[in-house]
Amino acid sequence: MNYTLRPVGYLRSDLRTVADAPRQGDEGAPDAWLEIDATYAAALSGVQVGDALVVISWLHLAQREVLEVHPRGDPANPLTGVFATRSPHRPNPLGLHRVMVRALEGTRLRIGPIETIDGTPVVDIKPVLGADGS
Template structure:
């Protein structure tokens, strides 16, 4: 399996914090130069899915007390401590400046590696959506 780092997160959060508080703030995704062309027309999307690597996560527990919901399995939670430490968050795209994307709603720490970005498309990403793809 091969995964590429396509960029990094710039955030005011350098240490883990309450995800709800983190999502209230704006942050910037800086795409590596060699992938900048892949951002062509990204501003057509109001929301994006950001897939990132929990690079500071240390191990995991298959069953543990979670921040919300009590004792749960790792796959029944959104904990960063995972066998494959990958995070996914839907963010609002505020603005694109060249290879920088200003976003709101990202719960990733400063310097976190980004491994992919995809447009959020309700018809694909929300099975309960009545929205039709344009």
């Protein structure tokens, strides 16, 4: 079976290469602009400045055949299956990024912090649910 993912937008970041990006958003990642395709503009209804979101990205430069890694890229760490790590290299390289909405300008959202590089496709956005499930 084949499945098709369509980007709903792309990230515009000052991070230009994988080497520039911190491993996690809370490790010094900058804010970035998320530019939503106009086709999906109505899907932004209800999103507000101050909202916490989970941005789901397609890590388009990841190696998809990798099944084991040394966590955090440290060879001193034992090889571990990618499903037990946050490695970007995995069979389906989806990135999960918890961010805050800093600004809204039409179909552009200023979000952060986010550790993705410029041009990363975004495949979905979801709100962060509260402790009570709301």
